[in-house]
Amino acid sequence: DADVTQTPRNRITKTGKRIMLECSQTKGHDRMYWYRQDPGLGLRLIYYSFDVKDINKGEISDGYSVSRQAQAKFSLSLESAIPNQTALYFCATSDFSGIDEQFFGPGTRLTVL
Amino acid sequence: AQTVTQSQPEMSVQEAETVTLSCTYDTSESDYYLFWYKQPPSRQMILVIRQEAYKQQNATENRFSVNFQKAAKSFSLKISDSQLGDAAMYFCAFMDSNYQLIWGAGTKLIIKP
Numbered sequence A: 001d002a003d004v005t006q007t008p009r010n011r012i013t014k015t016g017k018r019i020m021l022e023c024s025q026t027k028g029h030d031r032m033y034w035y036r037q038d039p040g041l042g043l044r045l046i047y048y049s050f051d052v053k054d055i056n057k058g059e060i061s062d063g064y065s066v067s068r069q070a071q072a073k074f075s076l077s078l079e080s081a082i083p084n085q086t087a088l089y090f091c092a093t094s095d096f097s098g099i100d101e102q103f104f105g106p107g108t109r110l111t112v113l
Numbered sequence B: 001a002q003t004v005t006q007s008q009p010e011m012s013v014q015e016a017e018t019v020t021l022s023c024t025y026d027t028s029e030s031d032y033y034l035f036w037y038k039q040p041p042s043r044q045m046i047l048v049i050r051q052e053a054y055k056q057q058n059a060t061e062n063r064f065s066v067n068f069q070k071a072a073k074s075f076s077l078k079i080s081d082s083q084l085g086d087a088a089m090y091f092c093a094f095m096d097s098n099y100q101l102i103w104g105a106g107t108k109l110i111i112k113p
Helices: none
Strands: A004-007 A010-013 A019-025 A031-038 A042-051 A054-057 A064-070 A073-078 A087-094 A108-112 B003-005 B010-014 B019-021 B024-026 B033-039 B046-052 B064-069 B074-079 B088-095 B101-103 B107-112
Touching: A004 A087, A010 A019, A019 A031, A019 A087, A019 A108, A031 A064, A031 A073, A042 A064, A042 A073, A042 B088, A042 B101, A073 A087, B003 B088, B003 B101, B010 B019, B019 B107, B024 B074, B033 B064, B033 B074, B046 B064, B046 B074, B074 B088
Parallel strands: A010 A108, B010 B107
Antiparallel strands: A004 A019, A019 A073, A031 A042, A031 A087, A042 A054, A064 A073, A087 A108, B003 B024, B019 B074, B033 B046, B033 B088, B064 B074, B088 B101, B088 B107
């Protein structure tokens, strides 16, 4: 089984809809991240969490919110989706020091019409 | 602000040959980490190699090695004996003192059989 899972893998939605992307991990890591990938721009950090009670905004948090339900679960919500939020979304985890590699989920491709 | 620049949007190499992917970064920090990640068509992000800035010795992982020039803020990836399975997007990333990854825009590597 994959260490970091994301659901759904693909999603098409309409403008104005609320969308939740879910991430679960079995690695026992404290740190979890949500990234967005757009063509030609690499990955950009949306939110990150160093433990269940610690959530921080990343570079592009506007229009997004997160919830850290447990050490193993970190959800990303788009309260009112808009077309320019069409992108590939990645969840990642790392250990407490953060200096080791970040382990990525398989990604969720979101299309907002 | 810290930035990572990958100046080669696309590179191609003949199978079994050697190719070097370029990466430069900008930071005022002295201690940091640098990474190369690979993203094949499956879109999974996979760590290729990492380098600690305080280490002068260049990191090596089998056919993958880096040329780390701290003063020049350069971190290039060399792939020796290129294989068809090396075809992917390659991303350079810088980890800052807050353990956040800052990513380059990526280089698409094409392997010619």
